[in-house]
Every structure is written in C-alpha cells, then in structure tokens.
Amino acid sequence: MKFVLDAEQRLFGETLDKLLAGAGTPGAVRAWSAGEPEPGLALWRSLAGAGVFALAVPESAGGAGPLPVELVTAFHELGRHAAPGPLAETVAAAVLLDRLGGPGEDRDRGFTEFAAGWLPRIAGGAAVVSLALPPAVPYALDAGVADLVLVVDGDELREAAPGTPMTSLDPARRLCRPAPGAVLATGPEVRRAAAAAYGMGVLACAAQLVGVGRRLLEVTVEYAAARRQFGRPVGEFQAVKHHLADVLVGLEYARPLVHGAALSYGSPDFPRDASAGKAAASEAAYAAARIALQVHGAIGYTDEYDPSLWIRKARALHSAWGSPADHRARVIASLTTG
Amino acid sequence: MDLDLSSVEPFRAEVRDWLRAHVPDPPPPSLETEEGFTAHRAWERELAGARLSVVSWPARYGGRDATPLEWLVFEEEYYAAGAPGRVSQNGINLLAPTLFRHGTPEQLDRVLPPMASGEEIWAQAWSEPGAGSDLAALRATATRVDGGWLLNGQKTWSSRAAFADRGFGLFRSDPEAGRHRGLTYAMFPLEAEGVTRRPIGRIDGKPAFAELFLDDVFVPDRDVIGAPGEGWKVAMSTAGNERGLTLRSPGRFLAAADRLLALWRERADPADTALRDRVADAWIKARAYRLKGFETISRTEDVGAEASINKIFWSELDVALHETALDLLGPDGELDGDWLEGYVFSLAGPIYAGTNEIQRNVVAERVLGLPRDRS
Ligand SMILES: Cc1cc2nc3c(=O)[nH]c(=O)nc-3n(C[C@H](O)[C@H](O)[C@H](O)COP(=O)(O)OP(=O)(O)OC[C@H]3O[C@@H](n4cnc5c(N)ncnc54)[C@H](O)[C@@H]3O)c2cc1C
Numbered sequence: 049m050k051f052v053l054d055a056e057q058r059l060f061g062e063t064l065d066k067l068l069a070g071a072g073t074p075g076a077v078r079a080w081s082a083g084e085p086e087p088g089l090a091l092w093r094s095l096a097g098a099g100v101f102a103l104a105v106p107e108s109a110g111g112a113g114p115l116p117v118e119l120v121t122a123f124h125e126l127g128r129h130a131a132p133g134p135l136a137e138t139v140a141a142a143v144l145l146d147r148l149g150g151p152g153e154d155r156d157r158g159f160t161e162f163a164a165g166w167l168p169r170i171a172g173g174a175a176v177v178s179l180a181l182p183p184a185v186p187y188a189l190d191a192g193v194a195d196l197v198l199v200v201d202g203d204e205l206r207e208a209a210p211g212t213p214m215t216s217l218d219p220a221r222r223l224c225r226p227a228p229g230a231v232l233a234t235g236p237e238v239r240r241a242a243a244a245a246y247g248m249g250v251l252a253c254a255a256q257l258v259g260v261g262r263r264l265l266e267v268t269v270e271y272a273a274a275r276r277q278f279g280r281p282v283g284e285f286q287a288v289k290h291h292l293a294d295v296l297v298g299l300e301y302a303r304p305l306v307h308g309a310a311l312s313y314g315s316p317d318f319p320r321d322a323s324a325g326k327a328a329a330s331e332a333a334y335a336a337a338r339i340a341l342q343v344h345g346a347i348g349y350t351d352e353y354d355p356s357l358w359i360r361k362a363r364a365l366h367s368a369w370g371s372p373a374d375h376r377a378r379v380i381a382s383l384t385t386g
Numbered sequence: 387m388d389l390d391l392s393s394v395e396p397f398r399a400e401v402r403d404w405l406r407a408h409v410p411d412p413p414p415p416s417l418e419t420e421e422g423f424t425a426h427r428a429w430e431r432e433l434a435g436a437r438l439s440v441v442s443w444p445a446r447y448g449g450r451d452a453t454p455l456e457w458l459v460f461e462e463e464y465y466a467a468g469a470p471g472r473v474s475q476n477g478i479n480l481l482a483p484t485l486f487r488h489g490t491p492e493q494l495d496r497v498l499p500p501m502a503s504g505e506e507i508w509a510q511a512w513s514e515p516g517a518g519s520d521l522a523a524l525r526a527t528a529t530r531v532d533g534g535w536l537l538n539g540q541k542t543w544s545s546r547a548a549f550a551d552r553g554f555g556l557f558r559s560d561p562e563a564g565r566h567r568g569l570t571y572a573m574f575p576l577e578a579e580g581v582t583r584r585p586i587g588r589i590d591g592k593p594a595f596a597e598l599f600l601d602d603v604f605v606p607d608r609d610v611i612g613a614p615g616e617g618w619k620v621a622m623s624t625a626g627n628e629r630g631l632t633l634r635s636p637g638r639f640l641a642a643a644d645r646l647l648a649l650w651r652e653r654a655d656p657a658d659t660a661l662r663d664r665v666a667d668a669w670i671k672a673r674a675y676r677l678k679g680f681e682t683i684s685r686t687e688d689v690g691a692e693a694s695i696n697k698i699f700w701s702e703l704d705v706a707l708h709e710t711a712l713d714l715l716g717p718d719g720e721l722d723g724d725w726l727e728g729y730v731f732s733l734a735g736p737i738y739a740g741t742n743e744i745q746r747n748v749v750a751e752r753v754l755g756l757p758r759d760r761s
Contacts (some may be wrong), residue, residue, distance in 0.1 A: 078639050084573065186717050215722040217590065217730070223721065277520035287743040338705075342736055343520050344742075346543040346595075349734055351587035363712075364720040373658055 049308070053121060060099075061121045066097055068129035074354050080132035081219035085193045088132045090174070095131070096121075096173020104139035106146055110168030114143075116313035120255035120306055127259025127333075127365075130357045132220045134178040134189040136174075136256065136369060140171050140249035141177040141198055147241035148205065148233050159233045166196060180226055181246050182209070184370045187214070187223035199226050200242040205233040218364040219359070246369075250312070250322045253369040254306045254329040260365065261299045261333035264340040264358045268292060272343055282343070291339045298332035305329070320382035323375035332364040337362035356363070360368065389476075389680065398454070401460055416727060417471045418594035423507075423549040430504025440478055447494065448502030449667045453613070454683035461637030462676075466644070472551035476545060477501045477508030479632045481554050483624040484571070488612040497573070509576065511555030511598055512621070514540055519744050522565040522618065526600060528557035528572060534558070534606040535614075537574055540599055542704045543738075548585035548594035552576055556617045569617035573609040574600075590730045604613035625740075627692055630693040631683075633739060634700045636676040640729070642707055643672035649725075658718050661714060668707040669689035675700060691752035694745040701735030701742060706734045 050338070062339025071094060076087035094103070103119040105111025113119070120137065126135055149155065169175035178194035180187055182201065191197045191210035199208040208226035216223055269292055282288050295321030305328045309321035337359045341348045348355055366372070391398075414425035433439040434448060443449025452460065472478065472528040482501065485494055517524040526539025537557055547553060560568025567754040576583065580603040585593035598724050612620035650665045678696070682689060689696075708729035714721030720726070736742040750756045 087688075182719070189439065214420075214722045217722075218720065219591065220490055221720070276516075277518060277523070281521075287746065338733075341589075341733060343743070345737055345741065346513065346734075349589050349737065351589055351591045356589050367713065367716055367719050371713060373661060373713065376660075376714070 050305070053117070053307075057118060057121050058328050060118060061125055064095070064098060064100070064122055064125040065092055065128070068125060068131060073129045073131060074357060077130050077357050085132075088192070091131060092133055093173045094177060095126075096171070100126075101138060101142070101173060102171040104142040105167050105171040106150065108150065109146060109164065109171070111142070111171040114313065116251065116310035117307070118311045120251060122260040123252045123255035123302075124262070125220075127256035127261075127361075128263040130220070130260070130263070130361055132190075134176060134191075134194060136179045136249045136252035137179050137185075137189050137194075138170060138175075139252050140181075140245040141179045141196070141247040142167060144179065144198065144200070144205070144241050144245035145170075145242050148237060156233060162232060167193075176225075178210075178224075179245070181249070182244055184374060185249065186247065187226070187369070188226040189224075189368075190222050190308045191224035191226055192222060197224075197226050198232070199228050199237060200245075202226065203234055203238050204231055205238045206231050216364055218360040220361070220362055236302060247313075247319055247322050249369045250326045250375070251306070251309055253365055254302075254309070254322065254326040257326075257329035257362065257365050258299060258303050258306055258334040260358050260362050261295070261302070261329070261336035262334040264333070264362065265292065265295050265299065267355055267358075268295075268336075268343050269342040275345075286341055289341060295332075295336045296341050298328075298335050302328040302332040317382075319363065320379055323370070323378040324383075326370060327372040327375040329381070330372045334366045335360045389677075391455075391459070393748070394453075394456050397456050398459045398463060401463040402467070404438065405463060405469055405656060408432060408436070409467050410642075413468065414470055415712060416592055416736075417473055418546070418588065418592035420549055420593070423546060426470055427504045429470050429509060430472070430474050430507075431660045434503040435670045436619055439474070439504070440482070443498065443502065444483070445497035455680075457636040458635060458637070458676075458679055458683065462479070462640060465636070465637040465641035467636075468641070473546065474501060474507055475633070476510045477506070480510055480624070481508050481573075483632070484611060484620060488571075488620050490608075492608065493611070506509070506552055507550045508543045509550040509553045509596075511547065511553040512563045513543045513648055515542055519741055520544075521621075522569075524556055524558060524569070526555070526557050527561070528559040528570045528605070528614075530559070531604070531713075531735055534604055535570065535572060535607055535610065537572065537600045537603040539579075540597065542556065542588070542597045543595045544596050544598055545578060545673055545738075547598060548583055548593050550576055550713075553598065554611075559617075559631055566618045568615050570614045571611040571617035571620045572607050573604055574610065578603050580604075588730070589729075589733070628662035630696055635736075636672065636679045639672040639675055639700065639703055639707065642704075643669045646707055649714050653716075654707055661710065664706070664713075665681055665712040668703070668710055671699075671703045672707075675703065693747050694740070694748040695753065697739060698742050698749070700746050701732075701739075704732040704735050 058082045060128045071091050078092050079089040083243050100122045102111040102265050103113045103115045105113055128274040146165055147165040175195045179198040180193045189195050197208040199206050206228050208228045208229040210228045211224040213224045237282045272288050273281050283355035306325040309325040312321045341359055342354055399598040413421035417426050437450055440449045441452035441460050444451055514524050528535040528537055554573045556569045559570040580601040584601040586595050588594040646665055646668050711725040751758050
C-alpha cells in the first residue's frame with residue numbers, strides 16, 4: 049500500500065502548476081470577472097492540452113478516464129491557481145453524458161449520438177459545459193460562456209439557455225438560472241446519472257477547495273514573514289503562528305479524505321467518501337480564507353491585492369456543490385441506512 | 387440590581403414612531419459607493435432635523451443630552467427599524483469624543499454642528515502603509531510654519547475618505563522625539579490643495595476606503611486638537627470609544643439576530659440542528675451583548691482596557707451571525723444581497739479598530755495582568 053501520489057501523478061501536478069503559473073492566471077481571472085473570457089478560454093484549451101478534461105471522459109469516447117486520482121491532482125492545482133470557469137461542472141457533465149449515452153443495451157440512440165458528439169469535444173477542450181443539478185446545484189456556473197448548458201429536473205435532462213447571470217461574492221463566478229429547453233433524456237436512469245455526475249462535481253470541487261486553501265496558506269505564510277510591525281515580522285507573534293498552524297492542520301486532514309474518495313470512485317462507498325471530503329475541504333479552505341484575511345489585515349480586504357481571488361472563491365466554493373451541512377447529512381444517511 | 391427600562395419607554399416610543407414614518411423604503415444604495423454615500427448624507431440631514439443624529443450630545447451641538455441608557459435604546463430602535471448605516475459614524479464615534487475631551491470651545495462650536503447634520507462628513511486618517519497595528523510607527527509629518535502646520539506623507543485605509551469632506555489624523559511633528567512622542571493630532575480638509583485621494587476597492591470591489599497623499603497641506607493652529615506633540619495621548623484617551631460600545635452598539639446585533647431568526651424560520655431544514663444551534667447562539671450572544679452593555683453603562687469607573695473584551699465579542703459575533711445566514715442560504719449565500727453585504731462588512735470587524743490579536747494581547751496583559759510580551 050502506498051497512500052501517496054506516485055511519481056507520475058506528482059509530475060502531472062507539477063506540470064499543471066507550471067502551466068498555470070506561466071499563463072498569468074490571476075490576470076485571466078480578473079479578465080473573466082470583467083466579462084472578457086478570452087484569456088480564460090485560452091487557459092482552458094491549454095489545460096485540455098495537458099489532459100485535464102480527458103481525465104473525466106472514458107477512452108471509448110475520446111478521453112483517458114475515468115482517472116479520479118489524476119483528476120483530484122489536477123483540480124488541486126486549478127484551485128491553487130484560482131483558475132476560472134465551470135471546471136467541476138464540465139467534468140460532472142462528462143460523467144452525466146457518458147452514463148446516459150455510453151455503451152449499453154437500453155440506450156436511447158438519439159442521446160447516444162448526442163453524447164458521442166460532446167464527449168470528445170469536452171476531452172479536447174473544445175467544449176465548455178455548464179450544468180445545474182437542483183437542489184444542491186441550482187444555478188449553472190458561467191453558463192454564458194458555455195458551449196452547452198444542461199439541467200436535470202427530476203427524471204428529465206434538458207438542454208438549457210444560459211439565463212441571466214447573477215452577481216456572486218466571487219466575481220469570477222457568474223451564476224445563471226438556466227432556462228430549460230428541449231428534453232434530451234427522461235426516465236429513472238437520468239436520476240442515477242445525475243447522482244453520479246453530482247459525485248464527480250463534489251469530488252472535483254473538494255479537490256479545488258483544498259488547492260484554494262493551500263495557496264492561501266502559502267501566500268499568508270510568505271506575507272507574515274515579510275510584513276513588519278513593532279520592528280519584527282508579524283509572523284513572529286504567536287497569535288499569528290498559531291492561526292497559520294491551525295490552517296495547516298485543517299488542510300492536512302482534508303486532503304487525505306479527498307484522495308480517499310478518489311480511490312473509492314465507482315464503489316458504493318464513493319458518495320459517502322466524496323461527501324466526507326467535501327465537508328472537510330469546505331471547512332479547511334474557508335478557515336484558510338478567514339485566517340489569510342485576518343493575517344493580511346486591511347490589505348487582504350482589498351479587491352486589488354491578489355489574495356482576494358482565493359478568499360472570495362473559498363467562501364463561494366464552501367457552499368457550492370452542496371454545503372458542508374448537506375454533505376454531513378449524506379455521510380450520516382449512508383452510515384445509518386442499508 | 388434591576389433591569390427596569392420603563393423610564394425610557396416614552397423616548398423609545400417617540401424614536402420608533404419617527405423611524406417608522408421616515409426610514410427610507412427601499413433602502414438607499416450601499417454606503418460604500420458614491421451614490422450610496424450621497425443618499426446616506428441626505429438621510430443624516432433628515433435624522434438631524436428630528437434631532438436624532440447624535441442624541442447623546444449636548445443640545446447646543448445638535449443633540450438631546452440623552453443618557454447612555456437612552457442612547458442604547460435609540461440604537462435598538464434604529465437598527466430594529468432597518469434604518470440606514472451611519473455614514474457619519476467615524477466623526478461621531480471617534481472624532482467627537484476626542485473633541486469633547488480635548489477640544490477648545492471654539493472647535494466644538496465650529497466642528498460639531500455640521501458633523502451632526504451630515505453637512506461635513508469625517509474620515510479617520512490614522513493608518514499608514516507601514517503603521518497599522520503599530521500605529522506609533524507612523525511617518526506622515528506636520529512641519530511648523532507661520533500660523534499653523536504643513537502636513538506631508540501618506541495615509542491609507544481611510545474609510546469613505548474618497549467621498550468625505552474632512553480628515554483627522556496623527557502626524558509626526560518632532561522627528562527627534564521617541565515613537566509615541568512628538569505626534570500632533572490635526573484636522574484637515576480633504577478637498578484642499580495638496581491632497582490626492584485614491585479610492586481603494588474593498589474585497590467586493592466597492593470603494594469603501596481610500597489612500598491619501600498629502601503634499602504640503604496647510605492646517606491652521608485652530609485645527610490642532612490638544613497640544614502639539616501630545617497627539618498620542620489625545621488619540622489614545624478616546625481610542626477606547628472605538629472598542630467600547632459606541633462604535634457597534636448592541637442594537638445592531640439584536641436586530642441582526644432577529645433577522646437571522648426570521649431567515650431560519652423561512653429557510654431552515656428543522657432536522658438541521660447544527661444550524662439551529664448557531665441561530666440560537668447568535669440570539670444568545672446578542673442578548674449577552676445587550677445585557678453587558680447595560681452593565682457597562684451602569685458602572686461608574688472608566689472601562690479602560692476592558693473595552694477590548696467588547697471589541698472581540700461584537701466583531702466575532704458579527705462574523706458568526708452572518709456566516710450562519712450564508713449557510714442557511716446554502717447555494718444562494720454567495721449571491722449579492724443584504725446578507726452578503728452584511729457578511730462582507732462583518733469580515734473587517736476583527737481587523738479594524740485594533741485587530742483582535744492585538745485586543746487579545748491587551749486583555750491578557752492589561753486586564754488579566756499576565757506578564758507583558760517584549761514587543
Ligand atoms: C474595513 C476597514 C476599514 C478601515 N478604516 C480605517 C480608517 O477609517 N482609518 C484608519 O486610519 N484606518 C482604517 N483601517 C485600518 C485598520 O486600522 C488597520 O487595518 C489595523 O490597524 C491593522 O493594521 P494592518 O492592516 O496594517 O495589519 P498589520 O498591523 O500589518 O497586522 C497584520 C497581522 O499581524 C497581526 N499582528 C500585528 N501585531 C501583532 C502583535 N503585536 N501581536 C499579535 N499579532 C499581531 C495582526 O493582528 C494581523 O493579523 C481600516 C481597516 C479596514 C479593514
């Protein structure tokens with residue numbers, strides 16, 4: 049047993065880290081927030097080139113997946129760099145499309161063709177997809193820039209128009225209440241596929257949160273060592289040290305839960321494990337954001353200083369793809385039934 | 387010991403009736419925007435017209451000589467009515483107490499009435515890029531000239547200074563003196579020649595504070611508060627006001643806790659006892675803060691460093707209360723709205739008015755008497 053990333057997986061993470069660091073991601077995030085998606089979409093294509101979206105698309109449909117461990121490795125880096133766009137939504141949509149349209153006897157021909165059209169485009173980075181899975185995911189993130197918007201309503205999967213975007217605390221997130229259009233698939237299988245898609249979104253979002261928290265810890269440690277008050281770095285004060293140590297403790301015990309969930313992907317324990325990871329990641333990343341803000345002081349409370357990109361995202365993702373309360377309830381439900 | 391509020395009921399009723407008839411609906415735009423600032427200034431004028439803008443001040447400056455208890459009751463009614471945030475708060479809560487203690491009669495007569503009416507809105511200009519928690523590290527200077535002083539240097543994080551009329555701050559007038567000495571407390575116009583203001587967006591982008599660059603800004607002697615060189619003492623003698631009750635009165639949290647309860651009734655899953663407990667805690671703590679407020683005003687001695695206990699309590703209550711609201715809202719919590727605005731505002735509470743880390747040091751050392759840290 050070796051419950052750590054192997055050399056290849058680590059290298060994959062490092063490659064993405066370099067790619068995102070070299071691409072001026074904070075600038076792309078700010079442009080995205082200002083309604084100029086092009087730099088973010090260029091980044092999206094580079095990420096696809098590095099194989100990120102293919103991780104959620106099966107080989108039979110032009111991808112390389114499912115590779116959940118690689119996927120959480122990628123989403124960790126996407127979080128660390130605050131990459132914009134419907135990232136978790138797109139990989140969740142890939143699962144939805146594959147479940148409903150992949151090989152199988154009872155498949156609806158029309159939908160199989162539909163899925164076979166979109167899945168390779170997702171894997172290759174040519175399609176940005178958003179989706180809403182009410183009630184936990186009632187809005188379609190960045191639907192305005194998506195090539196495809198999907199909405200599941202009970203037993204029905206529909207294609208949707210983006211709808212009007214609403215302002216989020218994280219300006220890089222435009223939440224849209226999609227306007228449902230043509231029915232793409234119906235029946236109990238839609239519900240099951242939606243549940244699988246939700247699990248994937250939860251896993252991706254949890255990994256992203258751990259990455260967000262990590263980056264906040266990194267920049268805050270750096271800041272505390274550099275910022276001087278009373279003739280010394282503020283990181284010399286125990287109150288500051290203890291805050292940061294607590295953040296590390298939280299993150300260090302969220303990450304293994306997320307990795308553990310990646311390993312149980314596809315097993316009956318996966319929904320429970322993904323929820324455990326998401327609840328812990330939400331709390332740890334949000335705590336990292338609160339402390340990052342507190343230790344930066346007033347400068348951390350400004351829009352123009354880059355930590356705000358992560359501070360805002362941590363709060364938004366905390367309750368995206370199910371709140372910690374939702375996920376705790378799912379953990380308990382799975383432990384007390386069946 | 388009693389908790390008999392009957393003597394203030396007539397006053398409470400008057401305030402309640404007036405607010406019911408006058409609180410703007412819909413509320414004005416956010417206080418932290420230019421248009422919101424203008425709308426809130428107009429509201430200050432309306433409040434002042436009813437002599438409700440500064441109830442605790444003497445009548446000659448626009449107040450009603452209200453007792454501390456009446457003031458607490460005013461605040462309860464004010465926030466319960468959902469009345470707008472106070473755009474004049476830094477003048478009323480920070481500068482005015484300093485003037486009452488150290489100002490000349492001429493200064494009081496000249497500065498207070500337009501502050502009470504909202505005609506002149508004041509910005510606090512204490513912090514500098516290198517002087518936050520360590521305020522005494524400030525470097526902006528006041529240089530003696532004929533009839534007054536020339537101010538130079540940079541101030542920052544000055545709340546609403548992008549739109550305010552005047553600033554008050556500390557300046558180093560004797561560079562030879564020690565850190566806490568040789569500072570002078572001065573009031574200065576923000577429209578003046580030599581003042582450059584750069585608005586800074588807070589974390590949600592609203593221009594809530596500003597950076598100020600001062601280049602030979604002239605201040606006449608009459609705008610210095612207290613003796614030149616005594617600015618630190620002048621500032622510290624009333625800094626407790628910011629941490630005590632005045633800056634954030636119990637009324638604000640009582641009203642917010644009531645709104646939280648209403649939200650819980652409307653949105654909560656009754657099976658979610660963790661959220662239920664947090665709603666209950668918000669209400670319990672708001673009540674604790676109220677009762678503690680009654681205790682504070684009933685005491686005769688100066689609360690001194692104990693004000694720091696208050697500051698920790700209200701600022702952490704405010705964050706917890708708003709986090710609970712966002713959690714109740716679930717996926718809607720990140721969306722623009724009153725709760726999000728309140729949440730963003732609450733996040734700054736543990737930072738301004740002395741960070742909570744500094745406050746805990748103060749409580750541990752000056753209230754509990756633990757050995758002092760060497761800093
Ligand atoms: C919304 C907002 C409005 C503001 N409005 C105004 C205003 O109107 N006018 C004005 O003058 N200023 C204003 N301020 C500035 C405020 O007073 C400062 O932010 C505050 O004094 C802290 O300074 P700093 O931000 O430089 O943080 P720093 O002092 O750099 O502190 C950084 C971190 O180190 C910690 N730290 C520092 N010293 C110690 C210590 N000895 N022990 C333990 N921990 C320590 C702090 O607690 C903090 O966590 C405002 C700030 C905010 C956020």
